[in-house]
Amino acid sequence: MLLIAEVGAQNMRIVSSPDGNLNVRVSVSDDMVSYTVRYQDKIMMENSPLGLVTKDGDFTSNVAFVDASTGEIDKTYTQDKIKSSVVKYQANTLTYTVRNEEGKQIAFHFRVSDHDIAFRYELPKWGDTKATVVERELTGFRFPSVSTAFLSSMMKPMTGFARTAPSYESGYVTEVALESTTAKFGYVFPGLFKVGEYGWILLSETGVESNYNGSHLSGFKDGVYTVEYPHMEQNNGFGSTGAQISLPGVTPWRTITVGETLKPIVETTIPFDVVEPLYEPSTAYQYGKGTWSWILWQDNSMNYEDQVQYIDLAAAMDFEYILIDAWWDERIGYQRMKKLIQYANSKNVDVFLWYNSNGSANDAFQTPLNKMNTSIARKQEMEWLEEVGVKGLKVDFFGGDKQETMRLYEDILLDANDYGLMVIFHGTTLPRGWERMYPNFVGSEAVLASEMLVFSQDVREKEAFYASLHPFIRNAVGSMEFGGVLLNKFLNRENKAGQERLTTDSFQLATGVLFQNPVQMFGLTPNNLIDVPEFELDFLKRLPTVWDETVFIDGYPGKYSVLARRNGKQWYIAGVNAESSAKTLKIDLPMLNGQEVSLYNDDKERQPTLDTVKVGRNGELTVTVQPSGGFVITNSK
Structure with a gap:
């Protein structure tokens, strides 16, 4: 059922989910665009701001309604590496267009399914203007006062190990009053909120690729959380905090998952429902389990003999992979690595190799270094990796959400696919629909993980x-x-104290x-x-x-x-x-x-x-x- 209504003199439009329980109301009031969210006739999100500022036009105030159009989406897709392999996605859509004082238009596009809302900004060409810079968003989320928050704070840029932060590795505050969530650098996506006794909301974003930056939630201020772009200090102060896009262009999707219980939160597939694959896989990628010595045996295990033990462990466990971590190039070497890969293959075990993403963004020093950050070096390295039979990479130490870094993620993935390589990211940002967008992407850390x-x-x-x-x-x-499933009593090589x-x-x-x-790299040890x-x-x-x-x-x-x-x-x-x-x-x-x-x-x-x-x-x-x-x-x- 498609429900769409015009209400009153404020040009309000209402679009509801196919089952009619979830609806979004969009309107222009006091020359600003805002929206509200209701679920089963209960207000889950109060009057919340919409709008953005570009280099060529401001759409946060003094805007007027132009028109609105509606539609329906009904599709089924398959995806072999998310929580469900076959997904049916049905949603009703609303495209709500406004103009600013200069007469330039922008559209707010909403998709509403039974438990999920996805929305983005759609920018047309403005006369002869074929490109612009999106500088910031007004996009906000205003919860009823009875709500509480479950959030992880954004790390201070250029802090932590070798100045690699932020890397989405903070702890959580849980079930706290909104007024207490005022972290200086905001909070990472996703964020979970309990709306009193009415239900739950999960906020996130998806569809971030090389043509945009990643974003996060601000601290709570004036009764609302807003979408914040990366802080300038990220990436050693290099690169814009906004996004340079061609016109017509779109922003990533902001997503709101709503449920009376936690079931829709756990089972949601909205990060993948609204994106599409960006290229075809070059080969049939094989997923599975692996061993890795570094997690408990640490840097000293990066030698030929210890890696043989972990290959034998993988073989004994019928695991598909071994991950060989930092320093392999110096402590094993390229020539002996070729021999080690051959040994692994003789045991029906394939190999992932670790790389440092860095060349200039931070002080991370582990090698291989300067192999992934430029196109020429990356392709030369990947040609060798394909030649010796490596199946995947773990690339580490990114630290930041600027468009510059998002381009690097995409460049690594695209080049790796050309050489039949899967990619895991570590010391990294949240994956935003990447499982569907990039066929050879097989996971990101972005959590306070086993290390x-x-x-x-x-x-x-x-x-x-x-x-x-x-x-x-x-x-x-x-x-x-x-990188878990740790069965040692003590988390070290000796397993004694x-x-x-x-x-x-x-x-x-x-x-x-x-x-x-x-792809799961488990923390087992030979013992x-x-x-x-x-x-x-x-x-x-x-x-x-x-x-x-x-x-x-x-x-x-x-x-x-x-x-x-x-x-x-x-x-x-x-x-x-x-x-x-x-x-x-x-x-x-x-x-x-x-x-x-x-x-x-x-x-x-x-x-x-x-x-x-x-x-x-x-x-x-x-x-x-x-x-x-x-x-x-x-x-x-």
Whole structure:
């Protein structure tokens, strides 16, 4: 059903979702454009500003309504590396056009599906003007006063390791009053909000490519959050904070996911619904699991002999890949690396190699350096990589959201595709629809990931807390290359003392399901082949990394999380408990009605267990989850 209305003298237009529950009202009032969002007749977002400023025209004030048009979208697409493999997207559209004092026009284009709103600005040609610079946006999000926020702050530019920040690696504030979210540098996308007892909203953006910059949320000011462009200090002060675009042109999509419960938040596919592939894959890319020595054995493991051990570990686990991290070019060398790749291939293991993205933007010094930041060097390197049989790259240390950096991401991806290479980004920004836009993109970190478990006691203490957030926030909008499933008792090579892991083995297995990424580099070590229960290893050998369906089961961000993922006919239901006491859950699993399933869990002493249990005919199963523990239920054999 398409609902579109003109209301009153303010040129208001209302566009509703196909089911009629979600609607957006757009209007010009006091010579400014604004919008409101209602779900099931409840106000989820109050009068919020729209508009932007370009070098050639201001569209934030003194604008007048021109016209509006509507349409419908009904499409089905397939995507093999997001939370669902087949997606049906139905939405109603509204294109709302205004003019400024100079007579120049701009359109606000909305798409409204049953739980998602996506909108962007569409700029036509203005006479002889064929290009412009978008300097800033007025775009805002005004929540009812009863709302609370779950947000991760934007890092101060040119701080942190080797001045590589921001890299989307901050912690979270959870369920706090909006008035307290005033971080100087704002907050990264996505941001989660609880609107009193009415429901939930997830804000993000998608469709960012080389022709625009990434953006983030401002701190809360004057009752509203606004879209902020990158701070000038990013990228060592080089490059514009805005976007240079040709006309006609469009901005990226701002997305608003709305639900009475958290189910639409966890299951949303809006980052991919409104974008399209930018090029064809040069080969059939293969996803899977891998080992990597650096996470626990660190820099000293970057030698031929240690990498052989990790290749043998990958082979023993039936994993597809090994990731060989920083310093390989100096400590193994190109000639011996060719021999090492041949050895890996003889074990049916393929290779990812690490690269430093940097050449001038920060002080990151790890090598290979100056190989990815210029076209000539990059293509020469990739030609060698293709020749020796490397299958993928992990490129690190970007730090910033300026258009200059977005071009670098796209250039690396496009060139890599020409040579049949997959790409993981690390020390990086949020992926914004990239799984669909770039066929060889296979994940980004953009999270306080496994390496910080090694380096920070605070992060180890909050590991379960953060894990309970990710399905609702970070991993809800994009692949998350966490590098987890750590089964050492101590997070170091000796596994005897030092950085003690505070979560259970079953928690670690659960994150292998909970955290979605098509290529997963797990933190196993060779000693795990003999010092962890065999049933844990068997589980990891069978675990898929791509999914046909994702279903929210239960949870609350910051407390616990339970979700189900399906690969073919195999279901994996994973949960983690971030609270300080055991939690007994009665969960509803209609997909496993009456079936005998395997339950990986922890006993009262937090030791791993494996049992066969039967799901009730009504689909119910009761599970007790230990503090900082987890569980997995699966019908996989």
